[in-house]
Amino acid sequence: MIMLVEDDLMFSVPIVEMARQHGHRVVLANSLDVAYTHLQAPDLSGVVLDMRLAPAEFIAAIPVHVAVAAFGPHVEGKLFLELRRLGVKEVWPNSKLSDKLPRWLNGLAPSS
Numbered sequence: 001m002i003m004l005v006e007d008d009l010m011f012s013v014p015i016v017e018m019a020r021q022h023g024h025r026v027v028l029a030n031s032l033d034v035a036y037t038h039l040q041a042p043d044l045s046g047v048v049l050d051m052r053l054a055p056a057e058f059i060a061a062i063p064v065h066v067a068v069a070a071f072g073p074h075v076e077g078k079l080f081l082e083l084r085r086l087g088v089k090e091v092w093p094n095s096k097l098s099d100k101l102p103r104w105l106n107g108l109a110p111s112s
Helices: 009-021 032-038 056-061 077-085 094-106
Strands: 002-005 026-029 046-050 067-072 090-093
Touching: 002 009, 002 032, 009 026, 009 046, 009 094, 026 032, 032 056, 046 094, 067 077, 067 094, 077 090, 090 094
Parallel strands: 002 026, 002 046, 046 067, 067 090
Antiparallel strands: none
């Protein structure tokens, strides 16, 4: 299962569809309150975050075995650096999402 943490339909609809096309079940969390409820799901294999919705406390709560990717506006350079400092290896500008996300999804085992 992939969890998408996003409150903007413009981004969530295509991301959910892309993940499903790659064989993943997707849970959409449109707030951190909802996202926290899914962090301990036994089948959670990946989290895709809108970096505007990704405080350090939430990132720290993601289980270590779960892959994490984040995206956001390219003008948020400091936030990109902060997410990388917090251990998020995949941080992409919005403009690269359609290129980077499929490759990241391919690296995860499909949902059963």
